[in-house]
Amino acid sequence: MQKEVRTPWIKNLGDVPATLNYHEGTMWEAISDIVAAYPDYIAYDFMGIHTTYRAFSEKVEACARAFRAIGIRENDKVTICMPNCPQTVITFYALNVIGAIANMVHPLSSQNEIEFYLKESGSVAAITLDQFYYKFEAIRKNVNLPHLIIASVKDALPLPLKVGFILTESRKMKKIPKGAPVLLWDEFLSAGKLFKGEVKVSRKKDDVAVILYSGGTTGTTKGILLTNLNFNALGAQIVATNPMFRPGDTMLAVMPMFHGFGLGVSIHSMLANGGRCILVPRFTAESYAKLVKKFRCNFIAGVPTLYEALLRQPCMEGADLSSLKGVFSGGDSLSIELKKRFDKFLYDHHATIQVREGYGTTECVTASCLTPIHMAKEGSIGLPFPDTFYKIVKPGTEEELDYGEEGEICIAGPTVMVGYMNHPAETAETLRVHQDGMTWVHTGDLGVMDEDGFIYFRQRLKRMIVTSGYNVYPSQLENILDAHELVQMSCVIGVPDSLKMQKVKAFVMLKPGYTPSDENKAILMAYCRKNIAKYALPYDIEFREQLPKTLVGKVAYRELEKEELEKLNAEKNAEAEKPAE
Numbered sequence: 001m002q003k004e005v006r007t008p009w010i011k012n013l014g015d016v017p018a019t020l021n022y023h024e025g026t027m028w029e030a031i032s033d034i035v036a037a038y039p040d041y042i043a044y045d046f047m048g049i050h051t052t053y054r055a056f057s058e059k060v061e062a063c064a065r066a067f068r069a070i071g072i073r074e075n076d077k078v079t080i081c082m083p084n085c086p087q088t089v090i091t092f093y094a095l096n097v098i099g100a101i102a103n104m105v106h107p108l109s110s111q112n113e114i115e116f117y118l119k120e121s122g123s124v125a126a127i128t129l130d131q132f133y134y135k136f137e138a139i140r141k142n143v144n145l146p147h148l149i150i151a152s153v154k155d156a157l158p159l160p161l162k163v164g165f166i167l168t169e170s171r172k173m174k175k176i177p178k179g180a181p182v183l184l185w186d187e188f189l190s191a192g193k194l195f196k197g198e199v200k201v202s203r204k205k206d207d208v209a210v211i212l213y214s215g216g217t218t219g220t221t222k223g224i225l226l227t228n229l230n231f232n233a234l235g236a237q238i239v240a241t242n243p244m245f246r247p248g249d250t251m252l253a254v255m256p257m258f259h260g261f262g263l264g265v266s267i268h269s270m271l272a273n274g275g276r277c278i279l280v281p282r283f284t285a286e287s288y289a290k291l292v293k294k295f296r297c298n299f300i301a302g303v304p305t306l307y308e309a310l311l312r313q314p315c316m317e318g319a320d321l322s323s324l325k326g327v328f329s330g331g332d333s334l335s336i337e338l339k340k341r342f343d344k345f346l347y348d349h350h351a352t353i354q355v356r357e358g359y360g361t362t363e364c365v366t367a368s369c370l371t372p373i374h375m376a377k378e379g380s381i382g383l384p385f386p387d388t389f390y391k392i393v394k395p396g397t398e399e400e401l402d403y404g405e406e407g408e409i410c411i412a413g414p415t416v417m418v419g420y421m422n423h424p425a426e427t428a429e430t431l432r433v434h435q436d437g438m439t440w441v442h443t444g445d446l447g448v449m450d451e452d453g454f455i456y457f458r459q460r461l462k463r464m465i466v467t468s469g470y471n472v473y474p475s476q477l478e479n480i481l482d483a484h485e486l487v488q489m490s491c492v493i494g495v496p497d498s499l500k501m502q503k504v505k506a507f508v509m510l511k512p513g514y515t516p517s518d519e520n521k522a523i524l525m526a527y528c529r530k531n532i533a534k535y536a537l538p539y540d541i542e543f544r545e546q547l548p549k550t551l552v553g554k555v556a557y558r559e560l561e562k563e564e565l566e567k568l569n570a571e572k573n574a575e576a577e578k579p580a581e
Contacts, residue, residue, distance in 0.1 A: 016240055016241050016243075016372070016383075016386060017240060017386055018386055018387075019386055019387050020233075020236045020237065020240055020386045020387060021236075022205075022229060022232055022233045022236055022414060023205070023232040023236070023272075024205055025203075025205060025228070025232075026096055026097075026203050026205070026207075026209065026228045027093065027096050027209060027228050027231050027232060027268060027272070028060070028093050028096040028097050030232050030235065030272045031053075031057075031093065031271050031272055032057070034053060034247075034271065034272065034273065034274045035053045035054060035056070035057045037247075037274065038053055038247055038248075038274045039052065039053050039054040039057075040052050040053070040054065041053055041247060041248055041274055041276070042248075042276045043055075043056040043271060043276065043277065044056070044086065044089060044253075044271075044276065044277040044278070044279050045276065045277070045278050045279065045295070046085060046086050046156055046157075046279045047156070047157050049156070049157070051086065053274075056089075056090075059086075059090045060090055060093045060094050060097060061094075061097070061199065062189055062192055062193075063090050063091060063094035063189065063192070064094040064095075064097040064098050064192075064199045064200070065192035065193070065195045065199050066094075066188050066189050066191055066192030066195070067094055067095065067098055067100065067125075067192075068098055068192070068195050068197065068199055069191045069192045069194060069195035070125070070147050070183070070188070070191060071146075071147075072095075072098060072100050072124065072125055072147075073098070073099075073100070074098065074099035074100065074201045074203075075099065075100065075101060076100045076101070076124050076125070077100070077101045077103050077121045077122055077123045077124065077211065078091075078095055078100050078101070078102060078103060078123055078124065078125045078126065078127070079103040079105055079114075079117060079118055079121065079123040079125070079126035079127070080092060080095075080102055080103065080104055080105065080126075080127055080257075080258075081105040081106070081107050081109070081114065081126060081127065081128040081132065081136075082107055082127060082128060082129060082151065082257070083107050083129070083153075083256065083257075083281035083282060084253055084254070084256060084257055084262070084267075084279045084280055084281050085151075085153055085156055085279060085281045086156045086279065087127070087151040087155070087156060087185060088257055089257075089267065089271075089277075089279070091127055092104075092257065092263075092267075096203075096209055096228070097199060097200050097201070098199060098200070098201050099201030099202075099203045099207070101121075101208055101209060101210065101211060102209065102210050102211070103117065103121040103123050103211045103223070104210065104211065104212050104213075104257060104258040104259075104263065105117045105213070105258055106256065106258045106551050107128065107129065107132055107258075108551060109135075110135075111135040111136075111138045111139050112139075114135055114136065114139060115139040115142055115143060116221070117213070117223075118139070118143045118145060119143055120223055120421065120422065121211055121223060121421065123145065124144075124145070124146055124147065125145070125146065125147035125148070125149065126145060126147070126148055126149070127148075127149040127150075127151060128148070128149075128150065128151070129150070129151055129152060129153065130150050130151070130152045130173060130176060131173050133150055133176050133180075133182070134174060136148055137180070140181075147183065148181065148182045148183070149182070149183045149184075149185065149188050150176065150182045150183070150184050150185065151185040152185065153281065155185055155186070203228065204228070205227065205228050205229040205232070206227050206228070206229055207227060207228060208225045208226065208227055208418055209226065209227055209228045209231070210225075210226045210230075210231065210263070211223040211224065211225060211226070211421060212224045212226060212258070212259070212260050212263070212362050212365075213258075213362075214361070214362035214363065222420040222421065222422075222423050222426065223420065223421035223422070224362050224363055224417050224420060224421070225417055225418040225419055225420070225421055226365055226417055226418070227418060229414055230364075230365050230414070230415045230416070230417065231263075231264060231268050231272075231365060232272060233387070233413075233414035233415050234264045234265070234268070234269060234365050234366065234367075234415050235264075235268055235269040235272035235273060236272075236386075237385040237386055237387075237388070237415075238265060238269040238273075238367075239269070239273050240385070240386050241370050241372070241373075241385060241386075242299075242325070242326050242373070244325045244326070244373070245273065245275070245298075245299075245325070245326075247273065247274025247275065248274065248275070248276060249270075249275050249276065249298040249299060249325065250275070250276045250277075250278060250295055250296075250297045250298050250299070251266050251270045251275055251276070251277055251278065251297065251298070251299040251300070251301070252266075252278045252280065252288075252291055252292060252295065252297045252299070252300045252301075253266040253267055253270070253277040253278055253279050253280060254266070254280045254283050254288060254291075254302065254306075255301055255302065255303075255331075255552070256551075256552065259331075259362075259366075259552050260360070260362045260365045260366035261301065261330055261331055261360075261366045261367070261552070263366075264365040264366040264367075265301050265328070265366055265367060266301055270299075275299075278291060278295050278297065285306070285309035285310060285312070285313055286313055286315060288306065288309075288310065289310055289313040289315050289316050289319075290315055292319075292321070293315070293316075293319050293320075296320075296323040297323065297324065298323055298324065298325045298326070299324070299325060299326040299327075299328070300324070300326075300327055300328070301327075301328040301329075301330065302328075302329065302331075302553070303329070303330065303331040303332050303552060303553040303554055304329055304331075304332050304333070304334045304335070304338055305332070305489070305549060305553050305554065305555065306553055307327075307329060307334075307338065307342050307355065308338055308342075308488070308489060310342075310345075311341060311342065311345055312512070316345075316349065319349050320349065320350050321346060321349040321350055321351040322350040322351060322352065324346070324351045324352075324353055325353065326353065326356065326373075327342075327346065327351075327353060327354070327355045327356065328355070328356055328357075328358055328367075328370070329355050329356070329357045329358070330357070330358045330359065330360065330366070330367055331552055331553070331554055332554040332555065333457060333475045333478075334355070334357045335475070335478060335479045335482045336378060336379060336479050336483075337479060337482040337483040338482060339354075339355055339357070342355050343355060353373070354376070356370060356371040356372075356373065356376070356382070357370075357371050357380075357381050357382065358370040358371065358381060358382060359381035359382070359455065359457055361411070361441065361443050361445075362417075363411075363416065363417045363430065363441045363443070364388075364411055364413070364415040364416055364417065364441060365415045365417075367385070368384060368385055368388050368390075368411055368413060368415060369381050369382050369383065369384050369385065369388070369390065369455055370382045370383070370385065371383075377450075377452075377454050379456055380450075380454040380455060380456050381455050381456065381457050382454065382455065383453055383454060383455070384411075384413075384453070384455070385413065385415075387413050387414050388411065388412070388413035388414075388415070389411070389412045389413060389438065390409060390410070390411055390449060390453075390455055391410045391412075391440070391449075392405065392406070392407040392408065392409060392410070392447060392448060392449050393407050393408050393410055393442075394407050394408070395407055395408045395446075395461060396408075398432060398434050398435070398440075403449055403450055403451045404448060404449075404450060404451075405448065406446055406447070406448050406458060407446065407447070407448075408442060408443065408444065408445065408446060408447075408461065409443045409445045409446070409447040409455070409457070410440040410441060410442055410443065411440065411441045411443060412438045412439060412440045412441070416431070416439060416441055417431070417441070419431060429442070430442050430444075444460060444461050444462065445457060445458075445459070445460055445461065446458040446459050446460070446461055446464065446473075457475075458473055458475070458476075459473045459474065459475055463557070465492075465493075465494035465502050465504055466494075466501050466502055467494070467497075467500045467501060467502050467503055467504060467535060467536070468499075468500045468501070468535055470533075470535045470536065472494070472504055472535070472536040474491075474492035474493065474494075474557070477490075477492045477504070477506065477532060477536065477538070478490045478491065478492050480528070480531050480532060481506060481508060481524070481528070484524060484527055485511075486508075486510055486511060486514050486520055486523065486524060487508055487509070487510065487511065487524070488509045488510060488511045488512075489508075489509045489547055489555070490506055490507065490508045490509070491506070491507045491547050491555045491557050491560060492504060492505070492506050492507075492538065492557075493505055493507070493557055493560050493561050493564065494561070495539075495561075495564045495565075495568070496564075496565065496568060503539045504536060504537065504538045504539060505538055505539060505540050505541075505542065505564065506528075506538040506540070506541045506542070507541075507542050507543075507544050507547060507560055508524065508541055508542070508543055508544070509543075509544055509545070509546065509547050510543060516543035520543075521541050521543070524541050525538075525541060528541075547560075548560065
């Protein structure tokens, strides 16, 4: 039963408007309006240091001047390979000031991946942390990278923490050689003081400002070209769908800035509306829990695995979460059972809200659909944002299906990308102008729309398992497994099979206190036979202490698929090498 709402700001919220007015300028111009309105509000916190909007603006101006001093110009691409720290935020917006394009890359990427991102984008400069310098040094001979700027986390720390960092972390890092062809952060900023020309470049709302990376509909890594309007529209939509937001509200920014969820929701949507970002460069479930308590955050956003881990943190016992106004889940399917457990957890810790699931793709920056605060439907990912349209089409076509019919999710609206960088054929396949004259993103995801306009995500089209002619959706089986008292988390994959095409296999992480055993496997198999259609039954359940995760915390089902394929190939090779009888 849904609990009674007790908070005054939830009452009389009214309907979310169908259409909004969006900032006509750049991302930084949108934030400049906030600087003028709330100069003394805190823009971000980092390890105990608070930075006001006025000070933030000054830092961005100094960084923009430094970029101009080293020759970065309008439309140049600059790679940002950094965690969530002040230099990342400052650099990102400084590039926007001068009309350059920020190429966002995960700092834990391998050196080969970094080489790919630099070449694919044609970056003329990059910024990274000192601890990642040697990845860039190893590939620099293979790329044309005139400028490499090196920052350090210690430069953004308060004095006591800086001393501690130097005594501990710095000693572990391999030193950058003297005379290395790099610009240290302080040297970089000092060079900017000598630049006397005009810094700001006039840019339009539809100009490309950011490159984020995604697998697209084929699974091949591609750069997604996103505009100023894409991000500013998202910022307006986030606030419109969360009318309880007030300037000064805090957002725990743990989702990384190389990802649309972290950059679009946790950073830009907050800063473009006067919010306060708690920047977290790296975290564990324990440190995340402590930050939520310490800052009495108003908004948190994360992937389901993060919330699942939060449930098990002893330090959350007795915590007061009454300050929370919004808890958002995205990036992966939130199982019905996990939502129920986390909603109860919130209620038991004095929160007056429930977790709200959203959905989106990097091709639309991030979220484009969210569960309304006043109404939820079990299993639904909510309603489209203002000015955002969803339709369900027959896969492989533009034929719209009726309510309740399952098909491919298509999205249109102000956050839709310009296209894939250097991939015109796939851009044409993904972005299609329908007979209504609108440009639609074909997401490659299966879903359903009900008569009230609520959207239900089913599965990635290519993750669907086809076994003996039947369609099996892994997320549905995972919901069933996750509901069992033995199961902490599960992942279901399809394994190639000569007779069935694919057969279903489940990987299970047991709850603390339970151990892998034949007995527990038999219990779960009996439970599956009771709750799952015969054609969709797992042929095997494999226990794992941990399930593999992607860089953004999703369960990495592709790793499990790869492992199973390698096992099958090894078995075939062994069979082929047996001597003939």
